Amino acid sequence: MALLSIKPRPCTDPNCRGQHAPAERVALAMSLCDARGAQLTKLRRKILELLWESGRPTGAYELVEALKLRDSRPVGPPTVYRALEFLISQGLVSKIESRNAYIPCAHPERRHDCLFFICSNCGAAIELEDQRLEGLISEDAALIGFRATRRVVEVEGTCARCIAAGAA
Amino acid sequence: MALLSIKPRPCTDPNCRGQHAPAERVALAMSLCDARGAQLTKLRRKILELLWESGRPTGAYELVEALKLRDSRPVGPPTVYRALEFLISQGLVSKIESRNAYIPCAHPERRHDCLFFICSNCGAAIELEDQRLEGLISEDAALIGFRATRRVVEVEGTCARCIAAGAA
DNA sequence: AAATGCAACGTTATAATGTTGCATTTAATC
């Protein structure tokens, strides 16, 4: 496929802020799924592309609308939710629980739970990775004998850009 | 009021797991609101009581149902949501974002964001406080110039009791 | 090629969660 001709480059920078070109990210997703024997179908890929292009956490129904505009063939909510479920299961997308919205994951090649900073002003979300945070949570879990399977860490506030632009 | 005759005792144990009697917690809530000039009305108090009695994160519509059974007068969703909004604003209740459910806060007398461990098996949530975690998040926020206003930390998994009971 | 199996996708309806706007009641203040 054409998109596979773009060389996927796993990013190894733990301080990376996820500034990668959408096309590059989609290509990486394809190569990852290929390696795993998972099917990143046309629809799933399109949804992943839309998420990358959106640049902020996007609701499932926004995706339904976006697909209507983009394609002749409209899709229903269940279809979008199923695609999201797949993308999440592959670590390609995360759900922002505090917003009921979905965001592509900058580093699907690494197995990790992300830390999200979500701007109340502009709606943008910044993804970060912090091993120490995961360690601390594991420690607290151990303290109460809890076996953790998923970590949700979401911080709401104002992003640097909006602070600079004078947004309270 | 009768409930105020129960002496509220702010708990100062940072490792406390929140094992306090519901009545004691409600009494503390009343004294806190009183001191702040906030009105913990009958309805709001009843909802707080229901949350304490429930023992696990409880949905808004479950509260609507519970109030129907408990009282002659049924209340609608907006009423419950508004009461929850008040309780949250006073730090008496937290929303568990990953469940769309609400849980009373064990230590409303301290200003802090909580860390929740939610059991996928039994639905119980354990509230913890970890200053170090808040510190790390602040540090990461500073790194990207983000001004945080709210922290959501929710860990899904299996609680000690369910592990002991043989639940996978 | 016909039959079979299976994963993904489509369609309709509905459940679950949350909000708006306005009328009414309650309760704090004068």
Next chain:
DNA sequence: GATTAAATGCAACATTATAACGTTGCATTT
């Protein structure tokens, strides 16, 4: 008691998510 702000009641609505059932397309077997 009159005034006024806050809280509550209520109907309709908006948003998010899933259930239930059916279809399509492709791979494998017969």
